[in-house]
């Protein structure tokens with residue numbers, strides 16, 4: 001570990017050109033738009049990488065990015081520039097909508113096929129798909145003899161690895177997770193809490209970059225794509241919403257983050273109120 005002096009004297013000196021290089025890289029590979037003025041953020045996120053590689057300076061790290069073809073260092077930098085903020089049952093209302101209205105509706109509509117397909121498209125460290133898995137396990141025991149496919153994807157390998165491990169810090173389980181669910185589905189593992197195997201194995205984690213070609217997805221009943229498109233420009237949002245529209249079942253639901261909307265990006269979606277939440281459905285023409 002280098003001292004803070006390293007950070008101050010060498011790392012915190014990103015030139016405008018270096019900032020533009022990183023900005024171009026994350027825009028091209030993840031569609032994330034870094035506003036001008038976010039130089040401090042790039043410095044903060046790249047300094048640990050420069051330190052771990054014993055790079056001479058941030059400038060030399062960025063020079064390597066500039067002069068070599070896209071590879072593991074570039075992927076690591078893109079990964080470092082993602083924002084991974086998440087929590088269990090984030091915003092609560094979408095989960096209440098699932099419990100009170102949407103899952104009961106799916107149970108009725110799919111009672112013959114007995115299949116339900118759910119996709120979380122930016123699952124970060126796993127709290128969102130695991131919240132859905134716990135909700136299904138806890139409130140819908142009849143789903144145990146259904147085929148329940150819960151796919152969770154993210155661009156960040158680091159987040160996917162953490163999510164697959166199903167281990168959460170005390171702070172993470174104190175955010176949004178109701179105490180009875182903590183008691184029922186987690187056990188202490190040193191300083192962490194380990195999620196029960198029966199919930200962990202309900203979720204399959206995969207790498208998926210939303211702005212690159214997607215691997216095949218099954219016809220989806222439910223899509224959670226929350227708090228990720230707000231980092232993208234309109235063109236990327238439009239493209240992603242179009243692909244979701246084609247992947248959704250005609251009676252499927254899309255949930256976006258509280259600050260996100262399909263409005264002006266894809267008018268083929270309509271916003272519907274479900275309990276105390278908003279969801280999106282493909283308009284019937």
Ligand SMILES: C[S@@+](CC[C@H](N)C(=O)[O-])C[C@H]1O[C@@H](n2cnc3c(N)ncnc32)[C@H](O)[C@@H]1O
Pocket residue numbers: 029030031032082083084085086087090121122123124125128153154155156159208209210211225226227228257
């Ligand atoms: C703020 S978190 C949201 C997590 C969760 N959906 C929630 O609402 O709590 C955003 C996630 O989007 C992922 N992400 C960013 N750009 C992406 C891209 N181009 N493709 C797939 N995932 C991306 C990040 O790695 C991060 O884990």
